[in-house]
Each structure stands twice: as C-alpha cells, then as structure tokens.
Amino acid sequence: MTSLSKLAKAQITRFPEVVATVVTDRAGTLLESTGDVDGETVGAVHAVSAEALGRTGEALGLGGLQRASVSGPKKVCIIATYDEEIVGIYVDPTKSLGAFEKKLEGVLRQ
Amino acid sequence: MFERILLGLHEVEGVQATIVIDGAGKILASQAHAVYDLPLLQQVSRTIVSAVDSVQLVQEDWELVTATYSDGKVLIRNLRPSRPQGRAVVLAVIADSRLNTPFAGVAIRVAASKLKAELDSPSASGMVAAIPNQPPSVSTSAYSPPVNGRSPTGSTRLAPSSATPPLPIPPPRPELAASGLSWSGLSKSLNVSTSGVSVVDDAASRYLTACTKALSASVGPMAKVFVKEAVRRVCTDRPFSREDAAALVAELLPHIGSASDREDFNRALRSA
Numbered sequence: 001m002t003s004l005s006k007l008a009k010a011q012i013t014r015f016p017e018v019v020a021t022v023v024t025d026r027a028g029t030l031l032e033s034t035g036d037v038d039g040e041t042v043g044a045v046h047a048v049s050a051e052a053l054g055r056t057g058e059a060l061g062l063g064g065l066q067r068a069s070v071s072g073p074k075k076v077c078i079i080a081t082y083d084e085e086i087v088g089i090y091v092d093p094t095k096s097l098g099a100f101e102k103k104l105e106g107v108l109r110q
Numbered sequence: 111m112f113e114r115i116l117l118g119l120h121e122v123e124g125v126q127a128t129i130v131i132d133g134a135g136k137i138l139a140s141q142a143h144a145v146y147d148l149p150l151l152q153q154v155s156r157t158i159v160s161a162v163d164s165v166q167l168v169q170e171d172w173e174l175v176t177a178t179y180s181d182g183k184v185l186i187r188n189l190r191p192s193r194p195q196g197r198a199v200v201l202a203v204i205a206d207s208r209l210n211t212p213f214a215g216v217a218i219r220v221a222a223s224k225l226k227a228e229l230d231s232p233s234a235s236g237m238v239a240a241i242p243n244q245p246p247s248v249s250t251s252a253y254s255p256p257v258n259g260r261s262p263t264g265s266t267r268l269a270p271s272s273a274t275p276p277l278p279i280p281p282p283r284p285e286l287a288a289s290g291l292s293w294s295g296l297s298k299s300l301n302v303s304t305s306g307v308s309v310v311d312d313a314a315s316r317y318l319t320a321c322t323k324a325l326s327a328s329v330g331p332m333a334k335v336f337v338k339e340a341v342r343r344v345c346t347d348r349p350f351s352r353e354d355a356a357a358l359v360a361e362l363l364p365h366i367g368s369a370s371d372r373e374d375f376n377r378a379l380r381s382a
Contacts, residue, residue, distance in 0.1 A: 045168045052161035053177045056184055059154050060146070060204055061335040063180030072171045098211075 003083065011107050012089060017100045020090040022046065037090060046079045046088040067104075069097060082108055112139030115224045122217045124209030126182075126330065127151065130189070130225060133198035135159040145332040146204070158186060158202050166198075174218075181334075182206045185214060187222045189229060199229055206330060293318045293350070307341045308349035317352055320382035325362055327378075328371045336365050355379070 013021055013034050020035025028047030033039030054065040067080040076091045078101065091100055116128040120141060127142030135156040142151060165172055175186040182205055189199040201222055203214065292308050293315045309315045318337060326333035340361035341350045350358070359379060366372045 042168050045164050048164040049161045052157050052164070053175075053184070056154055056157040056161065057177065057179040057182075059150060059157065059335075060182070060184070061332045062182035062184070062204075062206075063334070066178045066180060068175060068177040070165050070169055070172050071174050071176075072169055073173070074171060075169050077169065 003085075007082070007087075007107065012087070012104070015100065015103060017091045017095040018089055019092055022088040024086050024088075026051070026084055026086065031085065035090065042077075042088060043086075046077075046086050050079050050081060050086050067101070069101065071097060078104065080104065080108060111228055112225065113141060115221050115228070116141040119203060119214075119217050119221050122205075122209070122214050124182075124205040124207070125203055125214070126206055127204040128221075129155060129158075129202045129204075131155045131159060131200050131202060133159065138199065142204075143330065145329050154204075155202070158184070158200065162186060162188070162198075162200055174215075176211070183209055183211070185211075185218060187218050189222055189226050199225075201225060307338050307345075310349045310351040314349070314351050314354075317355060317382055318350065320379060321358065321362065324375050324378035324382075325365065328366045328368075328375065336362060 012018060018035075020037040021033065022030070022037060022039045022043045023032040024030055024043035024047050026047060028044035030039045030043045033043070049068065049070075050065060053068050057063060057065050065081060067078055070077045070079070071093070074093060076093045076097055078089045078091065078097075080087050080089070089104065091097065112130055116130070116139060119125055119128045127140065127146045129140040129142070129151055130138040132138055135152075135158075137148075137151060137155050140148075140151055161177075162172075162175060165175060173188055177184045177186075185203040185205070187201040187203075189201055201218065203218060205214065307318070309318065318341065322333045322337045325336060329336065337358075340358055341354075343361055344350070344354050344357045359376070363372055363375070366375055
C-alpha cells in the first residue's frame with residue numbers, strides 16, 4: 001500500500017466530512033478508493049485535471065499545484081497532490097470547505 | 111461591457127488577470143497586467159479548458175474550481191449561458207498569494223451574474239458563436255506593485271481583423287544537469303510537475319532564488335518564469351553557475367521598467 005493510500009485510509013477517511021476518497025498515481029492508475037464512487041473513472045479525471053492545472057500554474061509563474069477544489073451544489077471534491085500520487089476527496093457539500101481544507105493541509109504536510 | 115465587469119474584479123487585492131474563455135479555449139475578454147501577454151493568456155486558456163472539460167465528465171453541475179499553487183491561485187467560475195445554443199463559457203481569475211479567497215468569491219459571484227446576463231443578451235450571441243483568434247488592441251503598462259490594493263491593468267478586446275493561427279505549445283525542456291542538481295523556484299511545495307533549470311552547486315541555486323526575489327518586486331509572480339527563461343538563454347545546455355551571474359542580470363534588466371527599480375534590483379543582488 002502506498003504512503004498516500006495509508007494516509008487516506010488511516011486519517012483522511014476518518015474526517016466526518018469525507019464521503020469518498022480515490023488515490024491514483026500521476027498517470028491516473030487507481031491505487032485505492034473508499035466510498036460510493038467509481039474510482040477508476042474519477043481517478044483518471046483527477047489525474048488529467050491535476051496535470052492540466054499544474055501546467056496552468058507553471059505557465060503563469062505561480063509555482064506547483066498544491067490542491068484544487070471543485071465545488072457544485074451536490075458535490076464537492078478536493079484534488080490534492082502528495083509525492084507522486086494524487087488523492088481525490090469527496091466532501092459533504094453542506095460542510096465548510098475552507099475548514100476542511102485546513103485540516104487536510106495539516107494531514108498532508110505531516 | 112465585459113471589460114468593465116472584469117475591471118471590477120481587479121479591485122480585489124491580489125487579482126492579477128481575469129479572462130472570459132469559451133468552450134473552445136478562445137478568449138472572449140480579458141483584463142491583465144502587462145506581464146501576462148496575449149500569447150500567454152491564450153496558452154493558459156487552453157489548459158484551463160482542458161482541465162474543466164475533464165471535470166465536466168464527472169461533475170456536470172460544477173460551479174467553481176479553485177486551484178491553489180505555492181505562489182498564487184487560479185479560480186475558474188462556470189458561467190453556463192442559459193440559452194439552449196449557448197456554449198460553455200468560464201471566467202478565470204488569476205491571483206497572487208495576497209488574494210483573500212472569501213472576498214474574491216463574493217466578487218466573482220457578482221461578476222459572474224453580470225457576465226451571464228451579458229452572455230444571454232442577444233448582442234452577445236454572435237460573439238460567443240464564432241470568435242476567431244484575433245490580435246486584440248492591447249494597452250499595456252509596465253508592472254507596478256499595487257498601491258492601496260489597486261494595480262494598473264491592460265485590457266484586451268477582440269478586434270475585427272484577420273484570424274491568427276493557434277500558438278504552438280513549447281516543447282518540454284531538458285531538466286537534468288550533469289551535476290544532477292536543478293533549481294525549480296522559490297518555495298518547496300508538493301509539485302504536480304517541475305521544470306527546473308540545471309545548476310552546478312547550491313551557491314548557484316541560492317543566487318537564482320535571490321534573483322527571483324529581487325525581480326519579483328518589479329514584475330510580480332512572473333519573475334520565476336523570466337529567470338528560468340534567462341538562464342536557458344545564457345546557459346543553453348550547460349548548468350548555471352555563479353560565474354554566469356553578470357550575463358543573467360543583463361538578460362533580466364530589460365524586464366524592469368523603471369531606472370530606480372533596476373537600481374534596487376542590482377543593489378539586492380550585490381549582496382547575494
């Protein structure tokens with residue numbers, strides 16, 4: 001099990017706001033998923049989005065991508081990078097995203 | 111009208127550029143500091159559309175994408191025209207690390223509702239339906255650090271003239287040095303991708319960091335990009351060393367508009 005997979009299982013999924021997680025490598029290959037989500041499909045999407053947003057930031061001189069949040073009325077997803085892996089975390093849309101992002105930052109920087 | 115709406119977003123501290131992009135990656139309107147020239151904004155528009163196209167696959171009703179980088183943020187708002195024949199349109203806001211995200215969120219919602227109204231108006235239908243990549247009439251100004259939270263911007267309007275071909279994406283550059291050392295920027299961060307320049311030792315890396323910090327006082331977050339480009343011009347295929355400092359400074363000075371800023375830049379590097 002990769003380090004991010006262990007982190008996801010041990011800590012991230014335990015947050016009450018989290019409804020699903022998907023861990024992939026940079027190529028989008030599924031490594032781990034929890035919750036009611038099609039891990040393979042969404043994992044590939046996370047990898048593609050992260051790569052495109054990463055190129056955006058580089059072109060603009062903003063540095064490396066740390067995370068991206070995608071929010072809508074029914075779904076909120078945070079895509080975060082950790083070493084060579086990418087985690088997509090689906091969060092209850094009724095909960096505060098900002099507060100959760102702070103908690104997540106603490107976990108990922110341990 | 112688009113430009114006036116986008117100008118309102120620049121009242122928020124930290125906002126560096128705003129772009130309205132259609133589903134094909136074409137720029138409908140933009141307001142940006144001069145360091146963000148049209149080719150760069152066009153390149154970025156295409157990568158933004160690429161990202162939101164993939165997001166759309168799994169989240170059709172997405173409203174906002176917020177990408178957080180080590181030195182800034184990009185916020186992408188789905189404008190979603192209500193007309194049946196309307197194409198997907200997004201508003202992208204590029205900001206540095208000073209951005210107050212909650213404030214920006216409010217300003218973006220206000221701008222988005224105004225832009226949606228403009229897009230839904232009959233006069234906008236021709237603009238959204240068929241926009242060639244046209245050389246705009248760009249008014250540019252040298253980058254000035256913001257005063258009282260406001261910064262000068264240049265606006266881009268699509269002028270009715272001949273279409274220009276799409277810009278090629280530059281090929282990836284070699285990253286590894288003979289020394290195995292590379293410099294990729296100011297801060298250590300969890301990078302999705304890095305495109306560093308090669309350096310011979312830690313002293314060279316520290317010098318590049320000092321150069322970027324000194325240059326950013328004049329040109330903002332683009333400093334890192336300018337430094338990397340300058341190193342590649344000075345050193346081509348060999349790693350950067352401290353001996354290349356004078357040549358590097360000569361490459362960077364033209365980016366600085368005012369004589370006093372150039373003096374400050376030189377002074378900052380004397381102690382580096």
